[in-house]
Amino acid sequence: MAHEVEREALARYLEQHNLKHTKQRDIILTAFLEAKGHVTSDQLYQSVRETNPTIGYTTVYRTMKLLCEAGLAEEHQFDDGVTRYEIEHEHHDHLVCTRCGKIIEFECRSIESTQDRIAAEHEFLVLRHRHELYGHCRECRDD
Amino acid sequence: MAHEVEREALARYLEQHNLKHTKQRDIILTAFLEAKGHVTSDQLYQSVRETNPTIGYTTVYRTMKLLCEAGLAEEHQFDDGVTRYEIEHEHHDHLVCTRCGKIIEFECRSIESTQDRIAAEHEFLVLRHRHELYGHCRECRDD
DNA sequence: TTCGGTGCAAAAGATTTGCATATGT
DNA sequence: ACATATGCAAATCTTTTGCACCGAA
Secondary structure, eight states: OOOHHHHHHHHHHHHHTTTOOOOOHHHHHHHHHHTTTTTEEHHHHHHHHHHHHTTTTHHHHHHHHHHHHTTTTEEEEEESOEEEEEEOSOOOEEEEEETOOOEEEEEOHHHHHHHHHHHHHOOEEEEEEEEEEEEOOTTTTOO | OOOHHHHHHHHHHHHHHTHHHHHHHHHHHHHHHHHTTOOEEHHHHHHHHHHOTTTOOOHHHHHHHHHHHSSSSSEEOTTTEEEEEEEESSSOOEEEEOOOOOOOOOOOOHHHHHHHHHHHHHTTTEEEEEEEEOOOOOOOOOO
16 A cells, blocks of 8 residues: 555554544545645545545545644645645745646755844744745746 | 825826725725734724724725735735735735734845746746745744 | 715635534544 | 544635615716
């Protein structure tokens, strides 16, 4: 079975918190991992429904919240207002194409250190950040 | 009367677009400017209601949209999911305190040029960006 | 007089909650 | 058996829309 690492992480989390290991949770985790990040609750719901038409919206929402708490997923709000989930991994930022919706990840040490300097100037303790560039990707730009 | 510059900008915009200059628009603009940025629709609605209890939610929403189009306001979505409006001015980014809600603005040339470099690497045309650091401000941090 | 504007109520879209039932442990 | 999960429907919350009436030009 695929995604062994994540499934075990979930199992561990459930056990430690006295929660139950249900097939819904497993199905949703799998669908989420297969989607490879940046999915909306609705996309997830649709994809889960294809094979398991009895699973409800509620369970998708509750499970995604659980996966976030377990450190397997991360919630993200881009400018369109819809919540998306992505697989939790090394911190990075995003290029978002406002035409085709493509999301490209990037990561930049030099920006991060500048950020730290700015925060320090304000005596601000930074816990997380978001940095998104919106525009048109190579395929969508006109020029 | 205060906020002469903005009121005139609005008047000009309305005229140029064949829209009407109503007292609601004036009242909402004033409330928005007095709030000094980063207000939610609801805060605006409440504050407008104090002096003008007949103004509806709808008008607040429609007017804020109008002010954005006129270039007087700017819409912003922070991580709490609620839309906030701020007074449109020189581009800048934000430090957001997740304890007291304070929002500090900052601006950084060196980050912006790095951004441009990254975008260029992806042949991406950047139209706008957001960059927010979430954490605890000087007054709210524990250490 | 004529359009655009306003306010209400209803709709819409995303997410959450109450509750009876089902199911891991 | 017992406590937690699930799925439905209903509730919430924010924002938008339809529509009859109002008011600025």
